[in-house]
Amino acid sequence: MAAAEPIFTDPKQLLLEMAEQRSVDSLLRLVAARLADSPQVALARVWLTLPPGTCDICRQSGREPGTEPALHLVAGAGRSVAAPEEAWDQIDGAFHRFALGERKVGQIGLSGRPLEVPDVDPHSPWVADSDWVRREGITGFGGQPLVHHGRVLGVLAVFTRAPLDGEALGWLRMVANHAAAAIATARAFEEVETLRRQLELETEYLRGEVRAAHYGRFVGQSPALDAVLRQVEFVAPTDATVLITGESGTGKELVAREVHARSRRAARALIKVNCAAVPRDLYESEFFGHVRGAFTGAVRDRVGRFELADGGTLFLDEVGELPLDLQPKLLRVLQEGEFERVGEERTRKADVRVVAATNRDLRREAEAGRFRPDLYFRLGVFPIEVPPLRRRPEDVVPLGEHFLEQAAKRLGRPVPKLTPADAERLRGYPWPGNVRELQHVIERAAIVSAGRRLALNLPEAVPAADRATAPAPAGARDQVLTEAEFRDLERQNIRAALRKAAGKIYGPGGAAELLGLKPTTLASRMKALGVRLAE
Numbered sequence: 204m205a206a207a208e209p210i211f212t213d214p215k216q217l218l219l220e221m222a223e224q225r226s227v228d229s230l231l232r233l234v235a236a237r238l239a240d241s242p243q244v245a246l247a248r249v250w251l252t253l254p255p256g257t258c259d260i261c262r263q264s265g266r267e268p269g270t271e272p273a274l275h276l277v278a279g280a281g282r283s284v285a286a287p288e289e290a291w292d293q294i295d296g297a298f299h300r301f302a303l304g305e306r307k308v309g310q311i312g313l314s315g316r317p318l319e320v321p322d323v324d325p326h327s328p329w330v331a332d333s334d335w336v337r338r339e340g341i342t343g344f345g346g347q348p349l350v351h352h353g354r355v356l357g358v359l360a361v362f363t364r365a366p367l368d369g370e371a372l373g374w375l376r377m378v379a380n381h382a383a384a385a386i387a388t389a390r391a392f393e394e395v396e397t398l399r400r401q402l403e404l405e406t407e408y409l410r411g412e413v414r415a416a417h418y419g420r421f422v423g424q425s426p427a428l429d430a431v432l433r434q435v436e437f438v439a440p441t442d443a444t445v446l447i448t449g450e451s452g453t454g455k456e457l458v459a460r461e462v463h464a465r466s467r468r469a470a471r472a473l474i475k476v477n478c479a480a481v482p483r484d485l486y487e488s489e490f491f492g493h494v495r496g497a498f499t500g501a502v503r504d505r506v507g508r509f510e511l512a513d514g515g516t517l518f519l520d521e522v523g524e525l526p527l528d529l530q531p532k533l534l535r536v537l538q539e540g541e542f543e544r545v546g547e548e549r550t551r552k553a554d555v556r557v558v559a560a561t562n563r564d565l566r567r568e569a570e571a572g573r574f575r576p577d578l579y580f581r582l583g584v585f586p587i588e589v590p591p592l593r594r595r596p597e598d599v600v601p602l603g604e605h606f607l608e609q610a611a612k613r614l615g616r617p618v619p620k621l622t623p624a625d626a627e628r629l630r631g632y633p634w635p636g637n638v639r640e641l642q643h644v645i646e647r648a649a650i651v652s653a654g655r656r657l658a659l660n661l662p663e664a665v666p667a668a669d670r671a672t673a674p675a676p677a678g679a680r681d682q683v684l685t686e687a688e689f690r691d692l693e694r695q696n697i698r699a700a701l702r703k704a705a706g707k708i709y710g711p712g713g714a715a716e717l718l719g720l721k722p723t724t725l726a727s728r729m730k731a732l733g734v735r736l737a738e
């Protein structure tokens with residue numbers, strides 16, 4: 204007598220293929236399809252235990268979500284002998300959802316124990332549709348819970364057209380155990396990814412907090428600074444885009460932080476992007492994020508700055524350095540709040556208020572074709588100009604005292620106060636590097652003075668060629684330079700600073716400090732002007 208046909212076709216091969224699946228969906232579809240491959244299997248189905256309100260099928264079909272976890276059909280395959288045209292791989296319909304405890308599938312889900320009916324009697328109370336059982340010649344039912352660490356993740360069940368033997372039930376158990384382990388692993392990965400994303404958001408938020416703490420409060424009593432603060436007060440509560448202009452080191456970032464702090468977004472993050480410091484080919488990913496594999500080096504998904512700033516404020520520092528080809532994309536987010544991650548089709552939305560800053564004359568840049576006029580108009584809805592320190596001499600001494608106090612605190616020792624003669628010298632200096640230069644001068648003095656008189660080390664005179672951002676010397680004030688001449692002058696000036704700093708850009712005595720620029724700004728300007736270090 205020939206041995207009976209095994210119920211499942213090549214279950215070992217199925218176990219091997221299961222190990223290669225990358226997603227839970229494809230894994231469960233594979234299980235159902237392969238089990239139903241055999242002519243002896245009428246129907247194979249997998250249900251997963253899902254919390255209320257999380258099943259897409261129920262949502263789409265308008266079914267009320269319920270209040271308890273339930274079993275939801277997620278994969279199915281089979282063949283009707285009575286009506287071969289019927290599709291049995293559908294997962295919506297009458298047996299899509301079972302409450303725990305309801306009928307055979309619900310019993311397995313609730314108890315976590317297998318349920319086998321080797322010889323199905325069409326009249327048994329277990330049979331929901333006795334006509335179907337008779338019509339399709341169903342003779343066996345085997346259901347296995349998908350259990351991982353004692354938790355029932357779902358149920359795998361088959362209806363067969365031959366009695367289920369011990370061997371088939373053993374394979375079914377093995378397939379169910381493999382599937383449960385794969386589901387648990389995939390969910391653990393998902394959780395790690397969510398936590399990683401949360402951590403990324405929190406880190407960025409905390410970085411912002413640290414920066415904000417470093418920035419501290421506004422100091423100054425000049426009418427010019429007052430006027431700036433009044434504008435901040437006026438625009439902060441609105442969601443308008445703000446463009447802050449002014450020379451380097453005047454306090455533009457401080458103004459941006461103040462706009463955020465006084466807005467309804469204050470409890471959310473202020474995310475900063477220094478447009479001069481982003482490498483050319485990473486702009487899009489920096490702003491909008493990317494998905495794994497979008498380009499070489501994109502080893503995992505990355506959240507862009509727009510997404511990080513969702514609900515908060517995005518501060519675009521040195522916005523004048525933004526490459527022309529990225530400007531239309533920025534304009535689109537500003538107008539529609541929509542963007543895509545690099546390498547992904549899906550359109551995402553973010554509710555972001557943009558505050559931008561620049562020390563360039565953006566209108567001129569737009570006229571010269573280096574900045575898109577439409578973006579300039581969009582950014583410049585509410586412009587705030589921060590005046591250079593030389594136009595508000597009343598602020599110099601209060602700022603000096605403020606920085607001295609901060610330095611003393613940081614150094615943990617008493618630092619001499621400003622004498623009237625010191626104050627006079629500070630007021631008499633033109634501060635081409637603005638407040639940042641004043642801060643550096645005072646900090647250096649505090650470090651070297653160690654209890655003695657404050658040793659203020661001010662450059663005596665600032666030669667014209669050493670001023671990156673200073674006003675033109677008195678005699679030259681009316682002289683108009685062409686753009687080419689102006690750039691040439693800027694080039695010479697940067698070269699002079701580099702020579703003086705012996706090629707050093709960063710740190711005390713570096714060219715950036717001499718010019719009163721941020722090192723990143725200097726680096727990008729050198730690149731734009733074609734100035735190289737080795738010249």
Ligand SMILES: Nc1ncnc2c1ncn2[C@@H]1O[C@H](COP(=O)(O)OP(=O)(O)OP(=O)(O)O)[C@@H](O)[C@H]1O
Nearest residue numbers: 418420421422451452453454455456457638639721
């Ligand atoms: N009114 C002020 N009161 C207190 N500190 C100030 C004030 N203005 C500027 N500062 C300080 O001076 C430094 C430079 O300011 P900030 O970075 O805001 O300038 P910026 O105009 O954004 O410069 P850049 O154009 O180079 O980016 C910061 O440390 C800032 O805290």
